Amino acid sequence: MNAIKKIVKKFFSIDSQIGGALRKRYASFHVTRPYEIHLSTQGRFKEKVAVIIGGSGAIGRACCCRLAAEGATVIVCGTHNESIVPIVNEITTLGYKANACIINVEDEKDITTRFEEIVSEFKHIDILVYSAGGSAREKHANIVSQDISVIDNILTTNLRGAILCSQKAAVQMRKQKFGKIIFISSVIGLHGKAGYSEYAASKAGIITYTKSLAMELGKAKINVNCISPGIVQRGEITPEMIDKIVKTNYSHTYGKPEDIANAAAFLASDESSFIIGQNIIVDGGRSLGLRGD
Structure with missing residues (x-):
């Protein structure tokens, strides 16, 4: 047969x-x-509404473009029109659907208001990608000399903002009895890194929060997962930068925002319906044994 x-x-x-x-x-x-x-x-996200927090960043923009190209109505969320409107225009010019949303992830009242506005206009929220925040970058320092304002900003934006935004999204998703929540963490949240202690703490918190939230929402048909990128290209990249980055992983190449967007699209799709509470590592093998910087 x-x-x-x-x-x-x-x-x-x-x-x-x-x-x-x-x-x-x-x-x-x-x-x-x-x-x-x-x-x-x-077209697998046709008639889906995807809210991307941090949509103007390199990874956030890639997620916006990928989900929009596959049919989703994308809500590009960020702190300034100057950063998110170009992303919206980029998507809509190609014939896809996108809307801008100014949101302050450090302000609980503003988060509540924005999510209420999204639900009022679009009636549902099917996908939430939280990609806001990042490391202190040029302000990074050993914790004994780190400024408290930097610590507060990292923890508030990376972790507290993720908790509050997913809380608001989960309220609507439970009513729908469906939803996909995807957080962007980091391999530094798994292994730590000297000089980035507050960042490591925030990203480690995202990973364990993902597990706990998945336990709470699984019965409501809401899949909660996160992605931990390694070093990913942001903006233009030079041969010198490539030479430095390829030494940090075992694939001997450099990650692109599209690599993270590919993973996000999978986790947002029906193909991942039996995956909850997982941390998907997309790092070219960097976390197999950290190398270089």
């Missing part, structure tokens, strides 16, 4: 400038009943 009963394939070509030309592939494989596998790489 042939295990594969029926194979149907349809290919649709579409024009896009996001990530090059996209090609829609749909296949339905009817294997030994009652199993059925559906594969679709275009």
Whole structure:
């Protein structure tokens, strides 16, 4: 008896400038009943509303573009119009759907108001990606000499903001009995790094918060997961920068924001419906044994 009963394939070509030309592939494989596998790489987020917190950052922008290109209405959230409106224009110019939303993740009242406005206008929230915040960058220092304002900003933006935004999103997702929540953590949250202690603490908190929230929301058909990137390209990159980055991992290459967006798209899709509370590491093998800087 042939295990594969029926194979149907349809290919649709579409024009896009996001990530090059996209090609829609749909296949339905009817294997030994009652199993059925559906594969679709275009339009899988049609009629979904995706809220991207930190949408103007390198990873946030990549997530916005990827989800919009696959049919989602994307809410690009950030602190200033100057940073998020260009992303919205980039997406809508290509014929996809995006809206700007100014949000202050350090202000609980503002978070509440913005999420209420999103629900009022779009009626549902299907996907939340929290990509706001980051390290202290040029202000990083050993904890004994770190300024308290830097510590407060990192913990508030990276961790407290993630908790509050997911709290508001979860209220709506429980009503819908569906949702995908995705946090962006870091491999530094797994292993720590000297000079980035407050950042490591915030990202480690994201990983364990992911697990706890997944336990609370799993029965409501809400998948909560996070992604831990390694070093990822931000802005233009020079050969010198590439030489430095490739020494930090075992794939001998450098990560791109699109690599993180690929993982986010998977976690936001129905294909990840049996995955909850997990930390997906996307680092070219860096965390197999930390190398370099």
